[in-house]
Amino acid sequence: MSDRELRTLSVPEGVAGERIDSALTRVLGLSRTAVVKLLEDGDITTSRRTMLKSERVSAGQVIEVLLPAPVNTLAIPLTPIEGLGIIHEDEDIVVIDKPVGVAAHPSPGWTGATVVGALSAAGFIISTSGAAERAGIVHRLDVGTSGLMIVAKSDRAFTVMKDAFRTRIVEKIYHALVQGHMDPSTGTIDAPIDRHPKEDHRFAVVGTGKESITHYEVIEYYRAVSLVQVELETGRTHQIRVHFSALNHPLIGDMTYGADPVLAKSLAMARPWLHAKELRFKHPINGEAMKFSAPYPADLQASLALLSDAVLP
DSSP, rough: OTTTTEEEEEEEEETTSSSSHHHHHHEEEEEEEEHHHHHTTTTEEETTEEOOOTTTTTOOHHHHHOOOOOOGGGGGGOOTTTTOEEEOOOEEEEEEOOOOTTTOOTTTTOOOOOOHHHHTTTTTOOOOOOOGTTBBBSSOTTOOOOEEEEEEHHHHHHHHHHHHTTTTTTTEEEEEEESOSSSSEEEEOOOEEESSSSSOOEEEEEESOOEEEEEEEEEEETTTTTEEEESSSSOOTTHHHHHHTTOOOOOOTOOTTTHHHHHHHHHTTOOEEEEEEEEEEETTTOOOEEEEOOOOHHHHHHHHTTTGGOOOO
């Protein structure tokens, strides 16, 4: 047991009311998968009893966590990634264009390439703030989502950018191709999101979930689909996918959230049609206004090309 650490913590106000797995993910900086395993192994207790992952925490509640051995950062696979674009780099941050199929950071069960490992393999020195396996990561994109990400190189940049995302002052613009015609063509989706009550790998609109706000505007109508620009006011896991699915307009190729597999195949999509297109923020150190844009990757361009003769007037 000498390689493990028993940590006692008091639940902060900022996560009061959240499920224990979600709350500890934020407080401890561990992946949700790692927290769930600790819960399943009985390593998280309160008032001398083992906690369940469905429990919600309250402010000031005392929780004891038997943490696993620290992650050895040298063990993170240093895997170069073909197609990883470096959009901007300075002493404090690096902005990348992440290809599809790449995770932001290592996590239990993931054996593929990661942004952390790729940047390390390329010789980038990134911040060591936060959990070791999430070095420099101030926000994430799903494995199946392509586009822009910011990674902190300095510890000060890590702290400032994490706070900027938490306080919603970073502007995040996505493009998505959704089934059907959005009506109205512009709008706001304000619906709380939490874990799906029956399927743990999915999220859903749940009355008791976290505040989740998505703004959208149709860029182009095609036959049977709409290309939309999406701006996130909040940043919940799978937020865009969950919100459009809840409106019966799932993303093309997103079978997890109800997309039509026949339509996806006809448009050559093997993943959700979603791209982190633009980021706008102030530089964490000098305050300079920064704006970056990333072009569609080849698979999304090919999908749009199949629709090029089907634009509606």
